[in-house]
Amino acid sequence: MAKETIAQFQIERLEILNPQGEVDSELLPSLSERQFLQLYELLVLTRLADERALSLQREGRLGTFPSSLGQEAAQVGSAFALNSRDWIFPSFRELGVFLSLDYPLANYYRYWSGDERGLLCPPELNIFPINIAVGTHLLHAAGMAMGARYRSDPAVAVVYLGDGATSKGDFHEALNMAGIYRLPLVAICQNNQWAISVSRNRQTAAETLAQKALAFGIKGIQVDGNDVLAVYRATTEALERARTGGGATFIECETYRMSDHTTADDARRYRDPAEVDRWRDRDPLLRMRRFLEKGGLWQESNQAELEDRLRHRLDLAVTEAEAVEPPPVEDMFRYTCHKLCSRQLEQLKECDDGNP
Numbered sequence: 429m430a431k432e433t434i435a436q437f438q439i440e441r442l443e444i445l446n447p448q449g450e451v452d453s454e455l456l457p458s459l460s461e462r463q464f465l466q467l468y469e470l471l472v473l474t475r476l477a478d479e480r481a482l483s484l485q486r487e488g489r490l491g492t493f494p495s496s497l498g499q500e501a502a503q504v505g506s507a508f509a510l511n512s513r514d515w516i517f518p519s520f521r522e523l524g525v526f527l528s529l530d531y532p533l534a535n536y537y538r539y540w541s542g543d544e545r546g547l548l549c550p551p552e553l554n555i556f557p558i559n560i561a562v563g564t565h566l567l568h569a570a571g572m573a574m575g576a577r578y579r580s581d582p583a584v585a586v587v588y589l590g591d592g593a594t595s596k597g598d599f600h601e602a603l604n605m606a607g608i609y610r611l612p613l614v615a616i617c618q619n620n621q622w623a624i625s626v627s628r629n630r631q632t633a634a635e636t637l638a639q640k641a642l643a644f645g646i647k648g649i650q651v652d653g654n655d656v657l658a659v660y661r662a663t664t665e666a667l668e669r670a671r672t673g674g675g676a677t678f679i680e681c682e683t684y685r686m687s688d689h690t691t692a693d694d695a696r697r698y699r700d701p702a703e704v705d706r707w708r709d710r711d712p713l714l715r716m717r718r719f720l721e722k723g724g725l726w727q728e729s730n731q732a733e734l735e736d737r738l739r740h741r742l743d744l745a746v747t748e749a750e751a752v753e754p755p756p757v758e759d760m761f762r763y764t765c766h767k768l769c770s771r772q773l774e775q776l777k778e779c780d781d782g783n784p
Contacts, residue, residue: 439638442662443652447710449718457661461725463508467656468720470504471713473738474524477533480742481523481540485691489750490540494521498654498686501712502618503588504528505659506679509667510586515554515576517569517587519562521618525588529553533741534748545755554583563589563596566615570602573611573676584612584670592623594640595631606676607644613676614666618653620685625698641678653681654712657719684710 444455459467478497484490496503503524510516510529518525526536531553539546539558547557559565569587576583593599594617606613619637621628634640641648647669651662659681666677684707688695720726761768761776768776 437642439636439648439650441650442658443655444658445655445715445719447715449715449722457657467508468716470528471500471716472734474500474527476738477742478523491542492690492692493540494690495687496521496523499618499620499683500524501656502653502659502681502683505656506616506663509660509663513583515572515583515585517556517565518558519588520558520560522588533745537749563593563598566598566602569613570605573613576612582671584614584667586614588616591619591628591637594637603644607646610675612670614670615678617680619680619682622685624689638680646676646678648678650680650682653683654710656712656716
């Protein structure tokens with residue numbers, strides 16, 4: 429029996445903007461000065477909106493909330509590359525994606541306050557509901573991508589996931605289908621190093637998450653997830669590959685969850701503070717601001733003006749979110765089942781009888 433040697437595979441890693449604000453000019457995306465400033469504003473808006481959500485949760489005005497602190501570049505950089513035809517499948521930590529696509533912030537806050545109507549997506553946006561069950565939405569994204577391929581629709585299905593989702597069977601099934609049928613799908617993994625209290629190196633023995641793409645016959649790339657320019661470039665190239673028949677891409681954005689998993693978690697129980705401090709020096713906002721300052725596009729006075737303007741926007745969003753009347757209890761019946769069973773009809777009647 430003859431023995432054959434399989435070629436050694438390598439995973440590409442993309443970095444453009446370092447923590448000092450210096451860039452590799454050969455890899456720098458061809459964006460205008462205005463677009464660079466837009467990216468920075470979205471990064472700042474995401475962080476401030478996240479801070480406001482945490483404050484609202486502590487005041488009892490929002491429910492359990494998943495902070496995106498430290499992961500802004502992976503979200504903003506990827507969403508900035510999308511167009512209006514693409515379909516977005518978010519998990520539960522994609523605040524920067526929603527803001528970059530101009531989703532109403534009041535609706536976003538409304539959802540996390542417990543009002544499902546916050547996920548009634550405006551008709552001009554193709555965003556599926558937030559997915560809480562880890563990894564299950566990957567199958568939905570693969571199905572949409574297959575439908576687009578059948579219709580010769582240039583839309584791409586873009587699905588967001590965390591590193592924990594790569595340990596789920598749904599991940600393997602969806603990417604396997606994407607590889608077999610060369611689906612127009614881009615899977616963006618925010619590898620924030622922790623799946624709640626399980627560290628990344630306890631999930632898999634693989635050196636990178638990106639190399640898992642090789643088993644499915646699709647492109648895999650690892651990106652510095654705190655580098656908004658690298659994430660933007662990697663996503664742009666993946667979208668172009670999908671639109672031109674090149675198939676799916678799995679992008680691993682290596683970043684860090686600076687906050688607790690959610691407001692119901694205490695990461696101090698399982699995480700070394702020194703690890704957090706090391707990642708704090710790689711802050712995605714700070715490096716982008718340094719880049720703008722080196723290019724003469726930003727100065728200290730701009731920062732104060734920007735933050736004041738964005739905080740006013742947040743004030744308006746919170747006011748709007750809390751001004752809406754609570755949904756009627758009957759909605760849980762009306763929008764859950766197409767046809768109510770006898771027990772549900774009886775329960776609905778009890779609700780009606782109890783109303784003044």
